[in-house]
Amino acid sequence: MDQIAYVNGSFLPLADAKVSILDRGFLFADGIYEVAAVLDGKLIDNASHLARLERSVGEIALALPETTDRIQEIQKELVARNNLVNGMVYLEVTRGADSGRDFAFPKSGVKPTLIMFTSVKDIINAxxxxxxxxxxxxxxxxxxxxxxxxxxxxxxxxxxxxxxxxxxxxxxxxxxxxxxxxxxxxxxxxxxxxxxxxxxxxxxxxxxxxxxxxxxxxxxxxxxxxxxxxxxxxxxxxxxxxxxxxxxxxxxxxxxxxxxxxxxxxxxxxxxxxxxxxxxxxxxxx
Structure with missing residues (x-):
């Protein structure tokens, strides 16, 4: 089965998961990430990770494109779609893709990018x-x-x-x-x-x-x-x-x-x- 990723509202095969070369995460590392472990198909200590995500984006004035409740729903759906038993869910939010490469924040009309994917890892038996x-x-x-x-x-x-x-x-x-x-x-x-x-x-x-x-x-x-x-x-x-x-x-x-x-x-x-x-x-x- 092809691995499924999430990009800006869509679940799609990992090979098709792409963002713009103008995305500020790519150009400036203007973004925040989190990694949540998965054991037995469930997210570990996820509330703590999502609270840290909110704090980090707040420190750089970056608005989340989804609520943390919705982000957790997406994480769980990715786990289910990938039949993930043990491993991790990676998520990243960036300030999005502007029309050019300007260091200052985009003035308006640019929606943050949100991507997620999973990976397999047996943390318990490493x-x-x-x-x-x-x-x-x-x-x-x-x-x-x-x-x-x-x-x-x-x-x-x-x-x-x-x-x-x-x-x-x-x-x-x-x-x-x-x-x-x-x-x-x-x-x-x-x-x-x-x-x-x-x-x-x-x-x-x-x-x-x-x-x-x-x-x-x-x-x-x-x-x-x-x-x-x-x-x-x-x-x-x-x-x-x-x-x-x-x-x-x-x-x-x-x-x-x-x-x-x-x-x-x-x-x-x-x-x-x-x-x-x-x-x-x-x-x-x-």
Missing amino acids: PSAKTGIAVITVPDIRWERRDIKSVALLAQVLAKQAAAEAGAGEAWMIEEGMVTEGGSSSAFILTQDDVLVTRQNSSAILPGCTRKAVVALAEERQLRVEERPFSVQEALAAKEAFTTSATVFVQAVVSIDGKTVANGKPGPMTNRLREIYVDFARATAV
Whole structure:
């Protein structure tokens, strides 16, 4: 069966899903995106993703062409049309296609572009969930509004490519000696005193939806959480390290720049938090 995508009100084969070369998302990266995981044919933590979508478009004065309720209906229909059991739904909204290439916003008559498509991924049974991943560190060269989930991802592309070339599963970005976040994930450590540490939300990082859920789930279980920056040296001295995102859930980090974290295996806290998050995901899926 051909994969089905959604473009501006129409469901059509992915091969036929196209937008104008004048679309501002293509010309200026003038757009916002979200990725929601799918487990057992249902969307995971989707309300959090749609709330972040609304916040991001608001920060760049971009009006959504559909309500978030309607966007969720489209997501669900795409899941059904593609018979998707486990994977992801990607959505992107841009400021649309103007008549030329002017940096300033279109004055009128330009409707935002909304596209969505699905992909298959078995997040639960991913081999790396059992082995953990290596990460490398790279300078954080991004702009100062990382809290906006912009489609302008060139810095992350370069970071992830460097990780791939090094045989690593992720790149942690470093600013002023401290870890900001991963190329497509939030970063956590568990200190020797059993404190979970992750950087506080600010314009320096994306407010991760999975990060938010994991912090809340940990606090509900009376685990100690500190939201503050940490260094690579602190991470290497930690009991455990891990990342979170919609596409990996909770993922152990077993080495950083070739140096082993603890015993080089996923730790018990990471494994437990992954189990807790998966239980939460299934219980709240829509």
